[in-house]
Amino acid sequence: MSERLICVFPGQGSQYVGMGQDLYDADAEVRALYEAANEALGYDLKRLCFEGPEETLRLTQHTQPAILVHSMAVWTQLSRKAIQPAWLASHSLGEYSALVAAGVLAFADAVCLVHQRGTFMQQAVPPGEGSMAAMTRAAREDVEALCAEVGADKGVLQPANYNSPEQTVVAGHTPLVQEAVEVAKARRLGRPVLLNVSAPFHCALLQPAALQLDTVLAEIPYGTFARPVISNVTAEPHPSSQEVRRLLVEQVTSPVRWVDSMQYAVAQGCDTLLEVGPGNVLSGLMRRIDRTVAVLSPDEVLGNV
Structure with missing residues (x-):
């Protein structure tokens, strides 16, 4: 399965109150992830994910780290099954999750980055504009x-x-x-x-957010890629760790090329997709893009069904 598998990481819209609590209750490594996220952020993200309120969880500066932590919790469990995907891909925010899974971003750095990313995005455009x-x-x-x-x-x-x-x-x-x-x-x-x-995501109105994010990304260390991550901007793998900062900045104001990204993976031989994180939006989109690709859920891989 691993030779032709792509793991994909979702973006905003997949969040819900209670997300990740079952994983937290059953897994010490997952509990450590949530505690690390709380420490990095300086507030109780775990409680917000598990208890809400929903209107606070929906705020993009909270939604983004919430989804990233949930995705990495699922990834932690999948890694124990010796899952070795040939490619990683993601939708918007999910690119940070994929870069953590690829060993390029440290978990704590990514949690703080997406919190700041969400804050910058919300501040860039006045409500209603x-x-x-x-x-x-x-x-x-x-x-x-x-x-x-x-x-x-x-x-x-x-x-x-x-x-x-x-x-x-x-x-x-x-x-x-x-x-x-x-x-x-x-x-x-x-x-x-x-x-x-x-906010109006992935358009030129967010240029102020892109500039602020660039300053933050300049201070972050980048590791080498353990496996390729397909960029939202180019619909091809990031060419090197040195290009990650530029592509993440461009991503803020550029369209997410999801169709092109999945078609690239299929052209490279991908025949199976596994969505890593809350929900199954990306699995559904793959069924509309190419029905020949088999779609798996984490529960199927982990033996929870």
Whole structure:
């Protein structure tokens, strides 16, 4: 299984109150991860994950470390099963989880980084100024053309996530995102839906956050890659540890090229996907991208089903 396996790490949207508590209760190594995260952050992330409240957990500066710690808890258990994936990949925030799993980022550094990343993102755009919308059942070329038309010389409107061949998420100034949704509805271009998000992720409006993150990333040590990690920005493996900082900064304002990333892995011989973290969003997206790829859950690998 390991020779053609890709492990993928989810991003925001997969969080829920109670996440990870079963792993914590049953596993001393997982308990140590949560305690280390609490110490690194200076607040009780464990309690927030297990008890909520949900509205606080949904704040991006808390959501991001919560998902990273949960993903690494699952990864810790999978590692005992001698799982050796040929590739690692991730969606947005999940790239930090993948880089920890690859040995490039230290766990404590990554926890602090994503907390700061979330804070920078939330601060970059005043509430209400930015939005996102999912364009479902629409070809990416049509969505790109719509963004170019509606956003021309008016402000920021761009693809933010290429999630599947028929779903592209757009982000930008709220009036332009709203206009794009209305134009798409009028033209019967797929099924556009405004998203309830705290910030317009992966677009040029987050450039202030990218600049702040760059300063923080400059102080972080980077290890060598134990296994390749596919970059969200390029949809190809990070070329070296020296390029990680640049690609993580670019990721803040660049679209997540999920379709291209999965198609790259398949072209390299990947035939099995294992999602490492809360939820199964990325597993579902792979079924829409390439149904020939087998999809596994951690419970199946760990023997919990």
